[in-house]
Amino acid sequence: MTWGMKMIDKSATPLDALLAEIACLQAVPSDAVQEKMMADARAVVAENVVAMAAPLPAARGLFGGLSALIGGWAAVGGLTACIALGVGLGVSKPAGLTGLFGTTTQDVVSVSLGVDANPLSLLGG
Amino acid sequence: MLQSPVTTLAPKAIHDQNGALLVAFGNGDLEAARALMGALSPRVVSQATRMLGNGAEAEDVAQDAFMRLWRAASTWRQGEARVSTWLYRVTSNLCIDRLRTRRGSVGLDDVAEPADSTPGALETMQTAARHRALSNALARLPERQAQAVSLRHLEGLSNPEIAEIMEIGVEAVESLVARGKRALAAALEGRKDDLGYEDD
Numbered sequence: 209m210t211w212g213m214k215m216i217d218k219s220a221t222p223l224d225a226l227l228a229e230i231a232c233l234q235a236v237p238s239d240a241v242q243e244k245m246m247a248d249a250r251a252v253v254a255e256n257v258v259a260m261a262a263p264l265p266a267a268r269g270l271f272g273g274l275s276a277l278i279g280g281w282a283a284v285g286g287l288t289a290c291i292a293l294g295v296g297l298g299v300s301k302p303a304g305l306t307g308l309f310g311t312t313t314q315d316v317v318s319v320s321l322g323v324d325a326n327p328l329s330l331l332g333g
Numbered sequence: 334m335l336q337s338p339v340t341t342l343a344p345k346a347i348h349d350q351n352g353a354l355l356v357a358f359g360n361g362d363l364e365a366a367r368a369l370m371g372a373l374s375p376r377v378v379s380q381a382t383r384m385l386g387n388g389a390e391a392e393d394v395a396q397d398a399f400m401r402l403w404r405a406a407s408t409w410r411q412g413e414a415r416v417s418t419w420l421y422r423v424t425s426n427l428c429i430d431r432l433r434t435r436r437g438s439v440g441l442d443d444v445a446e447p448a449d450s451t452p453g454a455l456e457t458m459q460t461a462a463r464h465r466a467l468s469n470a471l472a473r474l475p476e477r478q479a480q481a482v483s484l485r486h487l488e489g490l491s492n493p494e495i496a497e498i499m500e501i502g503v504e505a506v507e508s509l510v511a512r513g514k515r516a517l518a519a520a521l522e523g524r525k526d527d528l529g530y531e532d533d
Contacts, residue, residue, distance in 0.1 A: 223518045226467055227486040233464070235379040241392040242370060245399045249358065249366040252403040256361070 351416040352409070359406035370399065373417060376488065377424050383483050384428040386468035394427045421484065422498045429476040470520040478513030485510045 237245075275284050351372065357365035377398055381391035401423055402416070409416075471479050477499070484495045485506070495506045 223514060223521065224486075226463055226521075227482075229460075230383065230464055230467055231487045231489060233379070234375050235382055235388075235391070237374045237378045237392060237395060241378075241396055242374065244396050245370050245374065246363070246367060248396065248400045249363060249370075249403050252400075252406070253358075253361050253363060256359075256407055 349411075352411040355402070355406050355409050355416050356411050358403070359409055366403065369402075369416070373420055374399065376417070377420055380421065380424050380483060380488055381428055383468060383471060383487050384425070384479055385431060386465075386472040390431060394424060394431065397427055398424045418494065418498055421488070421490075422500075425480045425484070425498065429480065432472065432476050432479070466521060467517070470517050473520065474513055474516055478509050478516065481506055481509035482513035482517065486514075 275281050278284055278287065351369060354365040354369045354372075358369065374395060377395045378391050381394040381398075382388055385391050385394065398420055402420060405419075471483060474482070480499060481495060484490045484498060485492070490498070492503045492506045492510075496503045499506065501509075
């Protein structure tokens with residue numbers, strides 16, 4: 209690092225004059241530090257180029273995209289299991305539920321309310 | 334022959350130019366980085382040397398400050414801030430960090446002196462001694478006072494500019510500068526004869 213000097217005004221207080229004397233000195237950074245600064249600049253440019261050139265994620269296809277939307281293949285598996293259970297409950301006639309809600313026939317479930325459910329009888333006719 | 338540097342651009346134009354250069358570097362233009370470095374690195378190194386009193390450390394700080402500037406280039410928005418103000422702030426903060434780690438360890442004559450080519454051996458030695466003593470006295474001030482005095486009297490910035498860099502009010506800047514100068518005067522009071530400068 210080197211310094212250059214210029215003329216100063218000596219009419220100020222001693223401290224002001226000294227400050228002005230120092231202020232006139234302009235440091236010139238050494239060649240070494242200037243090279244380091246430019247090397248840093250080149251490194252930053254290279255980093256930015258690498259970041260911009262990073263490949264985009266590979267296309268997943270329709271099912272891959274849907275699974276990602278739901279939460280991955282584990283979530284798809286759980287959802288599938290739940291759907292299968294629900295469908296199974298809907299079409300099958302679980303024996304354990306028979307006594308709870310009444311008798312079951314081939315296609316109809318009749319429920320006993322404990323009263324005469326004939327609407328006409330309720331009207332007194 | 335001693336002479337002042339010639340500036341052909343108005344200050345605002347210079348600031349706009351620096352901003353444009355930084356944006357250009359953000360787009361990959363290394364020549365813009367070189368131009369910015371040429372324009373601003375002397376001021377950064379000077380500021381750091383005055384605050385730290387050590388040329389080698391000042392160059393380390395300058396390199397660190399410019400590295401931060403390079404990294405900020407890709408997101409720099411021209412017109413929002415001045416590159417020089419931003420660099421002053423970063424350099425000051427880096428210097429303050431270093432001063433805090435070595436507070437009190439700087440002796441009054443521990444600073445590497447700047448080269449001096451003026452004739453007269455005694456005058457040369459006294460000039461170097463004055464500079465060294467002032468640099469060391471600055472390094473021993475509270476960081477904020479040293480920063481304010483350095484920016485005001487050594488970098489030649491206005492109080493509003495310093496307020497923007499230090500993120501304080503203008504009155505606070507004036508107070509810091511006044512207190513800093515009083516402390517410097519007191520530190521140098523006993524060495525007037527040694528340093529070869531006279532009373533009014």
